[in-house]
Amino acid sequence: MNRPIRTGIAGTLESNDCQVTVEPSHDDTVTIRLESVVKARFGHQIEKAIRDTCDQMQLTGATVSVNDKGALDFTIKARVETAVKRSL
Amino acid sequence: MKYTPMEPYQYKESYSPKSFPEFKSARQNHAVQRVQSLDELFAKIQLQDGMTISFHHHLRNGDAVMNLMLDEIIRRGIKDLTVAASSVFPVHTSLAKAIEANFVTQVVTAYMSGAVADAVSEGKCLYPCVMQTHGGRALSIESKKLKIDVAFIAAPAMDHQGNLSGRQGRAACGSLGYAIADAYYADTVVAITDTVEPLNHIDIPYICVDAMLTVDSIGDPAGIVSGTTRITKDPVGLAIAKKTVELMDAAGFIRDGLSFQTGAGGISLAVAASLHQKLKEKKVVGSFASGGITGTLVDMFEQGLFEKLYDVQCFDLSAVASIEKNKNHIAISASQYGNPYNPDNIVDRLDVVILGASEIDLDFNVNVTTGFDHRILGGSGGHADTAYGSKFAIIVSKLVSSRISVVVDRVTTITTPGDTVDALVTDYGIAIHPRHSELLEQLKKTTRLPMVSMKELLDIANQLCGTPQLIHPKEKVVALMEYRDLSLLDVIHQCDDSL
Amino acid sequence: MSIRSALFVPGNSAAMVLSSPVLSADAIILDCEDAIAIAAKDSASLLIKHTLLHLPRRQKEYWVRINPLDSEFFHQDLINVLPARPDALLIPKANGDEWRAVVNAIEKIEKQFGLLPVRLIALIESALGVLTCEKVARDERCHGFLLGGEDFASDMGIVRREDNRELLYARYQVCTWAKAFKKLCLDTPYTDIDNLSGFQSDCEFSASIGFDGKACIHPLQADVANEVYAVSEKQILWAKEILDETERQNVGVFSYKGKMIDRPVILRARQIIEKAKKWGLLR
Numbered sequence: 015m016n017r018p019i020r021t022g023i024a025g026t027l028e029s030n031d032c033q034v035t036v037e038p039s040h041d042d043t044v045t046i047r048l049e050s051v052v053k054a055r056f057g058h059q060i061e062k063a064i065r066d067t068c069d070q071m072q073l074t075g076a077t078v079s080v081n082d083k084g085a086l087d088f089t090i091k092a093r094v095e096t097a098v099k100r101s102l
Numbered sequence: 103m104k105y106t107p108m109e110p111y112q113y114k115e116s117y118s119p120k121s122f123p124e125f126k127s128a129r130q131n132h133a134v135q136r137v138q139s140l141d142e143l144f145a146k147i148q149l150q151d152g153m154t155i156s157f158h159h160h161l162r163n164g165d166a167v168m169n170l171m172l173d174e175i176i177r178r179g180i181k182d183l184t185v186a187a188s189s190v191f192p193v194h195t196s197l198a199k200a201i202e203a204n205f206v207t208q209v210v211t212a213y214m215s216g217a218v219a220d221a222v223s224e225g226k227c228l229y230p231c232v233m234q235t236h237g238g239r240a241l242s243i244e245s246k247k248l249k250i251d252v253a254f255i256a257a258p259a260m261d262h263q264g265n266l267s268g269r270q271g272r273a274a275c276g277s278l279g280y281a282i283a284d285a286y287y288a289d290t291v292v293a294i295t296d297t298v299e300p301l302n303h304i305d306i307p308y309i310c311v312d313a314m315l316t317v318d319s320i321g322d323p324a325g326i327v328s329g330t331t332r333i334t335k336d337p338v339g340l341a342i343a344k345k346t347v348e349l350m351d352a353a354g355f356i357r358d359g360l361s362f363q364t365g366a367g368g369i370s371l372a373v374a375a376s377l378h379q380k381l382k383e384k385k386v387v388g389s390f391a392s393g394g395i396t397g398t399l400v401d402m403f404e405q406g407l408f409e410k411l412y413d414v415q416c417f418d419l420s421a422v423a424s425i426e427k428n429k430n431h432i433a434i435s436a437s438q439y440g441n442p443y444n445p446d447n448i449v450d451r452l453d454v455v456i457l458g459a460s461e462i463d464l465d466f467n468v469n470v471t472t473g474f475d476h477r478i479l480g481g482s483g484g485h486a487d488t489a490y491g492s493k494f495a496i497i498v499s500k501l502v503s504s505r506i507s508v509v510v511d512r513v514t515t516i517t518t519p520g521d522t523v524d525a526l527v528t529d530y531g532i533a534i535h536p537r538h539s540e541l542l543e544q545l546k547k548t549t550r551l552p553m554v555s556m557k558e559l560l561d562i563a564n565q566l567c568g569t570p571q572l573i574h575p576k577e578k579v580v581a582l583m584e585y586r587d588l589s590l591l592d593v594i595h596q597c598d599d600s601l
Numbered sequence: 602m603s604i605r606s607a608l609f610v611p612g613n614s615a616a617m618v619l620s621s622p623v624l625s626a627d628a629i630i631l632d633c634e635d636a637i638a639i640a641a642k643d644s645a646s647l648l649i650k651h652t653l654l655h656l657p658r659r660q661k662e663y664w665v666r667i668n669p670l671d672s673e674f675f676h677q678d679l680i681n682v683l684p685a686r687p688d689a690l691l692i693p694k695a696n697g698d699e700w701r702a703v704v705n706a707i708e709k710i711e712k713q714f715g716l717l718p719v720r721l722i723a724l725i726e727s728a729l730g731v732l733t734c735e736k737v738a739r740d741e742r743c744h745g746f747l748l749g750g751e752d753f754a755s756d757m758g759i760v761r762r763e764d765n766r767e768l769l770y771a772r773y774q775v776c777t778w779a780k781a782f783k784k785l786c787l788d789t790p791y792t793d794i795d796n797l798s799g800f801q802s803d804c805e806f807s808a809s810i811g812f813d814g815k816a817c818i819h820p821l822q823a824d825v826a827n828e829v830y831a832v833s834e835k836q837i838l839w840a841k842e843i844l845d846e847t848e849r850q851n852v853g854v855f856s857y858k859g860k861m862i863d864r865p866v867i868l869r870a871r872q873i874i875e876k877a878k879k880w881g882l883l884r
Contacts, residue, residue, distance in 0.1 A: 024644050029504045031615035052505045054475055055570040084504025086566060088655035089615045092648040099643065337820035338620045502619075529623035550881055565657060 017075040022101030025093035032082040034097040050082035063087040067094040104229045107584040111591040113521040119445035122244035134264030151181045153251040158281035159189035164325020167256035172196035184208040188280035192216025213481035223477045225596040231581040237440020237487035238586035243283040253288035256320045260295040264308035271297030276416030276425045278305040282435035285310040334368030343372035360388035364456040374398045381407045395421040414439040440487030449491025461513045466520030469513040476575040476597040489522040501528040507563030516592040605814040605830035606823040611636040612645035626823035628662040646681040653685035662688040695723035697733025720744035726752035738778040745785025788812040794819040804829040840870035
């Protein structure tokens with residue numbers, strides 16, 4: 015499993031992008047916090063994209079905060095992967 | 103009894119002309135009364151609970167007059183008013199305050215954004231608001247269905263007799279087209295100005311005006327130019343504009359006598375710029391451009407690419423300058439612009455109109471009134487009027503921005519019925535309404551334009567964004583969509599602000 | 602593969618990457634190198650990976666310009682990008698001396714992930730690159746050349762001129778070696794993005810000496826390049842006639858309108874029709 019040791023940030027707050035912050039947490043779970051301009055329409059799909067990426071990277075003990083400005087799934091996955099790698 | 107559309111909407115091939123007498127023209131020995139203060143003004147106009155008052159929006163987001171009057175109304179505790187404003191902007195915070203405290207209990211308008219739109223969307227206005235079109239508003243006033251008790255007309259300049267002009271003064275805004283019906287048909291007309299001087303041109307004659315009040319400032323000239331009136335620099339938007347002009351050409355519209363209108367959105371303006379090149383290239387001269395006039399259209403007119411400009415509203419200061427100096431830059435009223443029963447209405451003479459959309463569905467219905475969350479973000483303005491009148495109404499938009507697709511299964515709110523929309527040009531291809539199947543075949547055979555169906559566009563959008571969750575509004579109806587012939591087109595429910 | 606326009610898009614811009622499928626360029630070059638700040642190299646290379654995996658490419662080629670062999674990002678770029686199947690890799694600062702080392706590194710990763718060989722485009726942008734491009738052209742892994750005029754000029758210690766006369770030798774050299782080995786050959790970007798007529802003249806010259814297409818740094822340039830490097834309406838008509846006649850005659854060599862038509866001519870006619878088909882020029 016991969017556990018963050020520092021804060022990792024990736025992405026921007028421009029439209030069609032998102033900013034992802036990965037921080038160490040005290041337990042062995044991954045907590046996702048999502049803020050999105052399209053949360054009402056795509057909240058579930060965005061959370062799934064975040065969750066899937068964290069699972070693939072075997073992330074544990076982390077809080078993943080995403081501030082989404084209308085990014086598509088592939089951008090969300092890329093930003094999460096970058097932020098996780100930067101936190102390890 | 104509040105204002106409400108009754109008949110359900112049904113598509114009509116045409117509207118038989120009716121006459122609307124400007125009855126104030128017959129006034130004899132009329133004198134405009136000059137009042138010195140708000141106290142004196144309100145003593146004269148005898149504004150009662152439950153009355154209807156009106157405003158125009160030529161000063162757009164720079165307008166100070168509506169707030170001034172509503173603050174006074176709140177101070178005096180006059181209740182249950184209907185505000186019939188041609189449009190409402192974010193600057194109009196006093197109207198939002200008046201709605202929340204029931205001083206105003208209904209808004210009738212063609213466009214609203216900002217705090218008022220939020221208050222209405224969130225169910226804070228006692229009666230359902232009515233969202234009109236610019237032409238429909240003129241019709242409702244001229245036909246006396248919408249009876250205005252007091253019209254407050256912000257006038258950039260006024261002479262000592264009480265004639266009004268939009269072309270002079272520090273807040274000059276050009277045409278006063280949206281205030282004309284109010285001026286002729288309201289029971290009492292109050293003109294408010296910050297400039298009293300001899301006029302070069304009269305937009306509204308003194309016979310319409312009952313009282314005049316001078317104030318320090320009727321508004322901020324900087325707010326008159328709206329933020330939307332800039333040509334896009336986005337290469338995708340520019341490519342859409344270029345394709346749109348190619349479509350106009352392939353469909354046979356680029357020829358001498360072309361009449362044209364375009365909205366003030368970034369891509370719509372880029373279409374005008376693209377058309378400019380095309381008209382020059384083909385040495386074609388159009389008959390007129392109309393609508394809200396921008397500097398882009400003024401340039402084309404001054405270079406001889408259009409013979410006339412019909413101007414119901416100046417969108418920027420170069421349009422204001424042009425209407426003052428150019429004889430063939432002609433101010434028109436909202437009724438001459440888009441009242442379906444006005445025999446001379448300009449929209450019926452339009453070949454092509456370029457319009458925006460926040461949503462367009464498989465039946466080509468267009469929404470420019472609400473967001474997908476049912477929150478009011480705008481309104482028809484002249485959208486539905488020009489789509490109906492023009493021979494070819496083209497919607498231009500990127501397919502997807504910030505994960506929101508413009509093409510949807512079913513629009514949240516119908517602003518403009520698909521019966522009157524002809525084509526959609528996007529970055530992912532051009533869709534033509536099925537009623538033009540012959541044109542579609544011709545375009546496929548003779549051009550390289552990327553023709554697609556609306557369904558194909560929806561599929562691409564869903565592939566990119568995923569399938570959106572439907573968002574259900576609350577039960578309460580907060581606004582009624584009134585079509586330009588005053589029929590009921592759709593309703594808007596209270597938005598769920600927990601989302 | 603025939604490419605009239607290849608447009609550089611910064612690999613870390615979500616908005617620009619998202620709009621790339623609808624731009625008119627034949628190829629999109631997602632950039633990890635010069636357009637990307639050092640601190641964002643990891644981020645760009647991962648956004649490119651997920652773009653290649655998930656964004657519908659719409660009959661467009663997606664290339665990636667990776668960082669050079671001697672940079673610390675070269676290996677990371679390959680690991681991220683190669684398994685996501687780009688249509689080609691653009692190799693910066695390519696030259697005959699180092700080409701094999703680059704290819705070896707790439708082949709190692711292709712083998713590790715069990716990937717089919719990716720097409721490699723050599724970015725010739727140094728004096729050494731221009732002089733040793735023969736060796737690259739002779740290499741079977743090289744698919745084509747792209748000339749980089751800006752870096753070449755810096756390497757030469759010269760100033761760029763508006764008429765590009767200082768690039769003449771490099772252009773003829775790179776283009777002729779490419780043609781000698783049937784490789785794709787794309788011309789250097791034109792940096793004054795506001796001057797589309799200057800761009801057009803530049804394209805017209807480069808097309809006249811044999812370049813197949815142009816590297817673009819603004820989407821509007823791609824429209825112009827597509828026109829200049831395309832086959833003309835006249836060429837398409839000619840090719841159609843030749844191919845119709847070939848079918849009718851059903852022999853290897855024949856005479857048509859007073860001209861001898863043999864295999865190379867028929868081949869050229871086929872190429873024209875193929876290109877026209879690919880670019881949607883057939884009605």
